[in-house]
Every structure is written in structure tokens, then in C-alpha cells.
Amino acid sequence: MVLFSNIHIFKAIATLFCMVNSTVNSQNSFEFVVLPDSQTLVEEFPEVYKSQMEWIVNQKDRFSFVLHVGDITQNNSEEEWEVAKSGLSLLNQKVPYNLALGNHDMGSQPGKFADTRNTVLANTYFPINQYIKNSNSIATFPENTIDNSCAEYNLAGTNWLVFSLEFGPRNKTIDWANNIIEKYPEHRIIVNTHSYMYNDNTLQDGDDWYLPQKYGVGKAIGEDAVNDGGQLWEKFIKKNKNIRMVFSGHILGSGVGQLVSQNDYGLKVYQMLANYQKNVKGVERGDSGYLRLIKVNKNDKTISVKTYSPWLKTFKTEPEHEFTFKDVNI
Template sequence: MVIRYYILVFIFLNSCSSSKGDSFEFVVLPDTQTLVEEFPEVYMNQLQWIERNKERFSFVLHVGDITQNNSEEEWQVAKSGLSLLNKKVPYNLALGNHDMGSEIGKFADTRNTMLANRFFPHSEYISQSNSIATFPKGSIDNNCAEYDLVGQKWLVFSLEFGPRNKTIEWVNGIIANHPNHKVILNTHSYMYNDNTLQDGNDWYLPQKYGVGKDTGAEAVNDGGQLWEKLVKPNKNIIMVFSGHILGSGVGQLVAKNNYGNTVYQMLANYQKNVKGVEKGDSGYLRIIKVDKKTNTISVKTYSPWLDKFYTNPEHEFTFTNVEI
């Protein structure tokens, strides 16, 4: 009986360990700009909840527009929240149009990210973000983290608003040097709320901001251009996350790259003035689960502040037959 008991315990523990190794979860933190500006208690609640669940999540992605006005006061709030995760849950930040500019209230008129880099110093940031590379050198404007999950190496890129041609070249170079890694892209502006890439005559294109006037290596790229220059040509990019867009604030697009591999692309934004969250104090975030055993990527939308899941189909869904 004793031997049988220990065998059963061994099988149970082995099963738990195997199950844990077959999947991982991470958080996508949509635009926090109006939370940081008007509802800091909701923002802090989001980060406190993630910290309490630190054993559950492998990392956190912030899609950008961390602040509303790119002010010292708002960056201090943002820093206070994200610092709760230091040495507990790695976080990777994409900088949005509201996180750069020549002065308060000037959104991406210039690519000035001085405050973001002051409040998240490069050496401090890379020590807790799993970053293996940043661009430009010495800044956090674009960063690449590496993770070892479900028996697979992953690269996670968080890219600036309107990634420049030279930024795309940097990303392509790193991916080329890691041909067997799965890749996740996180950038502020990529998808539109009609389930298409942001391009053409869509609103809020990077080209319509001050930074959009630059040319050559400094020229910005919208969602359609990022797909053609970066996502489509790389066989191992599996997911793309973005925010920025209002209206419904959500979208999803599944498409094949040049190699016939499927890319899962998602938009999520729950700031003030997005349909359904007009007050902006709901505090919704996204929980992504990648399951190698079932070949699925599942997406849930949850508010720690409301302790409520947003279960409409556009907010809770599962991709099946995923090659992980």
C-alpha cells in the first residue's frame, strides 16, 4: 500500500510538472495613459494584481502610451506601478506616441523619449526585462528580450511608435541570428479596429505625426509596411500585439507569412473613450495563454479592479491548430 501510495504521488507530481511545462501565460497591458492620468488607483491595482500572481506569468508586455501627457508626474505614477514587478515578473515596454515629444501635450512631434529613458534607465531596465539587446544603443526605445518557455527559445521585441526603417533593419538582423527562436512583436501602432492592418487612409497613422515627416533610415512605418518589411518575410514571427486605436479598441487578424506559417495579430485598447469603457476606469488587461499540448493560444480580458472578465467574442477567444 505504501509503495502504491508513493507511485501515485510521483505520477501526480510528474503530471503537474509536465502540465506546467506544456504552457505559459503572459499579460498584455493595453494603453494605460488615461489610467495614469486620471485613475492611478486603477492602474496601481492592475500592477498589484500581476505582482500577486507573479508565479503565474512569464512576462508582461505594455503596448505603449504608458502616459497621457509625457509629464514627469505621470511617468512617476507609471514607474511606481511597474516597479512592483522588479525582479518578480519581467516587463517589456513599447513606447507610444503619447510617450514622446518635445514638451507636455506634444504627441510624437519629435522622437524625444528623454523622460521614458530617465524614469527607466537603461541599465536598470535591462536587468529586469530579460533584454539581450536595445536600440538605439543605451536607450529603451526598442528592446529585445529572450525567454525559454515550453522547451522553446523565444524572442520578444517591443518597438517604438512608427518603427523606423533602421529599427526594422535592427530587428531583422537579430531574428536572422536566431533562426530557431519563436518571435513575438509588441508595438504601439499596427492594427486597426476593423480587423485589418493600420495603413492607407486609416486614422492615427504614424505618418500623420511630426515623426512621420522623417525620411530615409528615419522614416516611420505603419502596420501595412511593418507586415511587408518585417512580419511577412520572417518565418518564425508567431504573434503581434498593438494598441493605440480607439473606436471598439479591439481587432484580430490571422494571416500567412511568406513561408506559409500563421501569424496571430491582435489589437487591444481599453482607455477612456473606447467603446464600452468610456469612463476609462475599468482597468481591463489581456491574459494570453500559449499551450503546446493543445496547440492553442487563448486570450482572455480581465479587470482586476472590477474582478470581472470581458467575455464578448471580440474580447475572449482562442486560436487553434497553432504550431508552437
């Protein structure tokens, strides 16, 4: 586990990055980007993937940060990680980005999806020292890896923690996150993880497809046991008063979903699924390049969600792709 003495080192870097983005943070609203599973783009359509990053950079004064929900690559190969790095590196020291590793981003060899929790390639192409500079991270877990990270931001006058958690977060990962939250009791919190919601607007659990427990990593027990969406809600999300938003990908079918639930304190948690990879309904080739734009407005008490493709230069305006949560307690 990362020692909390290391948090002070990370925070110094994060503070410098926040100063760069002071224009964004001085407003009564803030906006950020959610990158859905990019595996199809990285494998087959790198020009579309690059266009996403170039567009974000061109809007760098608009966005406070970027979240990637995981499955950055399709086959966890060196070639695909090189593409992923070349795209995300365009954001370096311009827009912070936080990565959640998906089942396609780990495994014993390329094409072995989460048979083991081997994330060597992810950590090779995004070395920890570089990652913390570009992610505002104040802590990572396990130590000296990017497998799980916690970033800190001041957004429209409010302090936030952003957790990016591994595919099937382990019991010990949840313990790590809870320990950090205890030290920041007044911070609002966003959770970014790969597998959490299903496309029927429910938490992924029970007999749903693609549960973490159905992969090789799901055979672990004890502190290494994995958690699906329902378990993550019960053990972590609903118990923490200040978690406000949860983002995930992973699921096919419609590839989208939204759910508003009350936590143990009677406060609403806004949970969203977005995936536009190959074989998702409406984007069968997966080359459309859609991403999510999330805007939080403290004055209006709203969270607005839009879906846009820099490649196609168009929005998806159907209700499942463009919507607003009202009377939000931010």
C-alpha cells in the same frame, strides 16, 4: 546601434531572471499579460493602474512576462512618468516587463504627441541598466535607450525572442531587429508595438486614422522614415518565418481587433489589438482597468485570450474580448 558584444552582458542577466521563473517555464504551456494603453489610468485613475500591477505580482508564478503596448502616459509629463514607474516597479525582479513606447510617450514637451522622437523622460524614469534587469533584454536600440528592446525567454521548452518596438518603427529599427533574428534562426518571435492594427480587423494603413505618418515623427525620410502596420507587415513580419504573434494598441472605436495572416512561409501569424482607454466603446471613462491574458498551450496547439479587470474583478466575455486560436504552430 547596440554592439553584439553587449548582448552577452544582457543575456547573463536574462539567464538569472529565467532561473527565477523556472516553475512557469517547465510546463507545456505558458501565460503572459498584455497591458493595453494605460494613459487614462496614469493620468486620472492611478489607483486602478496600481491594482493591475498588484494583481500581476500576486500571480507572479503564473505569468512568464508582461507586455505594455505603449501610451504608458497621456501627456509625457514627469508627474505621469512617476506614476507609471511607481506601478511598474512593483514588478521589478518578480515578473519581467517589456515596454513599447507610444506616441503619447514621446515629444518635444508634455502634450506634444510624437512631434519629435524625444523619449528623454521614458529613459529617465526607466534607465537602461535597470530596464534590462527587469525585462530580460538581450539588446536595445538605439544604444543605451529603451526605445526598442529585444528580450529572450525559454517558454515551455522553446526559446523565444520578444521585440518591443517604438511608435512608427523606423527603417533602421527594422534593420536592427532583422539583424538580431538572423543570429537566432530557431527562436520563435513575438512582436509588441504601439500602432499596427485597426479596429476593423485589418492592418493600419491607407486612410486609417492615427497613422504614424500623420505625426511629426512621420515627416522623417530615409533610414528614419516611419512604418505603419501594413508596411511593418511587408518589410518585417511576413518575411521572418518564426514570428508568431503581434500585439498593439493605439486605436479607439471598439478598441479591439484580431487578424490571422499567412507569412511568406505559409505559417500563420496571430495579430491582436487591445485598447481600453478613455473614449473607447464600452469603457468611456477608461477607468475599468482591463488587461489581456494570453495563454499558449503546446499540447492543445491553442492560443487563448481573456480580458480581465483586477479592479472590477470581472472578465469581458464577448467574442471580441474572449477567444481562442486553434491548430496553432508553436
